[in-house]
Amino acid sequence: MALRDLSEVLDPELLLPIKGKIYRVPPVDAETGLRLQRLAEHAAKLAHAVEAGDEPDTEALGDDNELDLYRDALGSAYGEMLADRVPFAWLKIAGITAWLHAAVGAERAEAYWNAAGNPEAFAGNREQRRAARSTRQPALQSGTNPKPAPPAGTTGQPSSRTGR
Template structure:
């Protein structure tokens, strides 16, 4: 019978994000948050592909709550360190993509930086532009990243 090593010996289920010379450790999501993120990702993919989505859009409070959930203890640490909101949002979306997708997708988003919305997402979305005061300005970009990620997969 096969003998398995303890998963804790080799499995790192956290994410490290460097911001302003400090590395923040994003703890692994609990099962409830992980499943929520996967449902949200699926809704984003459906919306990006023009399918009807039966899910409420995140308002500013819901978006803030999402970042708190996906960043875990690092959220409070970032607030205490006075990390700017755009950087927290970027870290939050990165953590969301890591939880709902994988590290490669999250890294691509992280490395893209705070660019303008992806053209294909902005053209079909009624979400406010990046210059708006609404906290939901990243939603089209999330949809674009998730749609591109899912395009090569088969069910």
């Protein structure tokens, strides 16, 4: 078996277009990625608690930690956006998009970005995904999950950027 170098088949860089400029968000390092993933898991628990009508634990991400999240997720693009005096609302959307990209995946990040951070539009995307999941075939008897079907309107071929 010959495995290719992962850097040849996967490009985890995120490109964020703002007012005609492309901000290049480098991939986060492993330690930061694990921390961002833990925050995503906490956010999912928070969302489930809210949906269930339970009292959520909201202390995990204060104002200072929120700014650290944007800085960590955006990497060098954070300083570039500050230097360009990007409006805070845009920086926040860019930071959350980069966080989602690192912690959850490109599809969720793209949905958030394209919803411009609008919770109703993003929630609508979540409902569409849930409906799509409920119509998929159950997992195979062997305990392995079948390869998910490609999104509607795609060929199922890997992206040239991500290799997925």
